[in-house]
Amino acid sequence: MTPASVAAEASGRMPPRQATASGPAVTLEDVKVSFGDHVAVRNVTLELAARQVTALVGPSGCGKTTVLRAINRLHDHTGGRVEGKIRLGGVDVYAPDTDPELIRARIGMVFQRPNPFPTMSILDNVTSGLRFNGIRNKAMLREAAESALRHAALWDIVKDRLNQTALRLSGGQQQRLCIARALAIEPDVLLMDEPCSALDPIATAKIEDLITNLASEVTIVLVTHNMFQAARVSDNAAVFLLDEDRVGELVEVGPTVQVFDSPSNERTKQYVTGHVG
Amino acid sequence: MTGADRPAAVPGGALTPDDDSEAGRWGWAAGERRRPIIQAASRRTLRRRRLIGRVGRGLCMLCAAIGLAPLVALVYYTAERGIPGLSVDFFFHAPVPEGIPGGGVSTAISGTARIVGLAIVMAIPVGVLASLFLYERRGRLAGAVRFGADLLTGVPSIVIGIFAYALFVRPLHHFSDVAASFALAVLMLPIMIRANEEAMRSVAVDLWEAGVALGARRSRVARSVVLRGSLPGLVTGNLLAISRGVGETAPLLFTVAAPTFAMTLLIYADGTQPYPDVQQTAWSTALVLLLFVLVLSGAARLVASRLTRRAR
Secondary structure, rough: OHHHHHHHHHHHOOOOOOOOOOOOEEEEEEEEEEEEEEEEEEEEEEEEOOOOEEEEEEOOOOOHHHHHHHEEEHHOOOOEEEEEEEEEOOOOOOOOOOOOHHOOEEEEOOOOOOOOOOOOOOHHHHHHHHHHOOOHHHHHHHHHHHHHHHHHHOHEEEEEEEEOOOOOHOHHHHHHHHHHHHOOOOOEEEEEEOOOOOOHHHHHHHHHHHHHHOOOOEEEEEOOOOOOHHHHHHEEEEEEEEOOOOEEEEEEEEEEEHHHHHOOOHHHHHHHHHOOO | OOOOOOOOOOOOOOOOOHHHHHOOOOOOOOOOOOOHHHHHHHHHHHHHHHHHHHHHHOOOHHHHHHHHHHHHHHHHHHHHHHHHOOOOOOHOOOOOOOOOOOOOOOHHHHHHHHHHHHHHHHHOOOOOHHHHHHEEEEEEEEHHHHHHHHHHHHHHHHHHHHHHHHHHHHHHOOOHHHHHHHHHHHHHHHHHHHHHHHHOOOOOHHHHHHHHHHHOOHHHHHHHHHHHHHHHHHHHHHHHHHHHHHHOOOHOOOOOOOOOOOHHHEEEEEOOOOOOOHHHHHHHHHHHHHHHHHHHHHHHHHHHHHHHHHHO
């Protein structure tokens, strides 16, 4: 272990990342995503506060995940068309001269079902993002892996079997490995697409703890259909509902407490009380 | 369905006993609200459904046996006829003219190995890269390539032989292994492409997305996630395509100089001779070829399961 990693461990922080200092980490301005003729979601104007957890909540099919995947340009490959503006820090994500790879290297993503690379060891899984981005230095990879695994609360469990396949881990551990994999690239933003939907309550609780702890270091966007989960872990909540054309839209955004306790929008109130009450 | 068969459309009609005497037997608890029509129908048709199930299962087993029987018969017959002719000389000596004792088929074995080996070198890289193209691209061109590969699969192998003959043998005025290998490569390529694409598609989309989301270039994801993840399938598909190529005769008819330079040609040439010892050579060669293909198929399965297990 190097002094740097010891220091990082002692301070409980990852090595210094690119500062996003003040202001929102991500801003979305009048974002609309469509697939062919079908508009999936529109009217999304949203600022994601740096180093806070923002939950995107709402019923199924109202565009939460679609918006999430617009942030790291995953729709580039699935035929989705994104209109409006999305900014990551000061960078226009969809500008013609913006490299999607460079955007994605600043954004980690965790998927609904744990999806560690089945052909890779635990260690290789964690370092895959770094290796994909051209880092080959073994010591550096190893150090980054340890740091990321510690942040994902997985280091003590896997430190003696780093070269084993990731598929022998439990579902919850696999998901934490995927979180470690996403953290290893030291992202500014972590996108989480219903990360607990395939997990049991205990594993879910661990992931939720993790989200709370990580929020001091990375901006987190959490898609969840679970209102309780949103209430437990998020600082801000953005409520998505279907409008009269059955197109998803953002109806309300604000501090989670306010959105859930005293929503200003009538439809939000119905949705929130209908589900929570 | 006859009228008598149809349950009376009266909810709670006289289709189930009013009392609970049969509760439990039909899966409801005493006092529980029943769905009489469905349950009565279910009970009445149970015997028939069971019978249909049994008959269906029997038919499947029978057909499986019918499918397997030719293989067993073929291996048995070939082994019975072929084993007497096997010897060390058979593998390591060149053929001798009929009437002279001794001799083997070493030239045919090495010839087949050479031709197939070169065909593999030609076909596998093209096959893997072409299927990667199909995997990555959804456009019209990909559709055309896929359609072309399908058509090529259906082209009779003799036509491919003539094609190689016209392309290489005639212009160059002599038969060659290269022409034969080319013909076999053309024959194996479409099988490989489709098998490879199938294998690549079996890699879960969310693994691909995980790679892309980490900032990897598509080419890197293709290499480290898609190709690596589909490796067992790629190996199996390619080995099966190769074993198909090993057994081909028609493309070689037009391209190989003499029957003694390829096992399949030797089988044909010797098998149609009137001399028993020459026919013996054909049977033994057939057995060797058959075993070779079986071993190749077995290897395909073994390698695939090895790779899959290591991945786990």
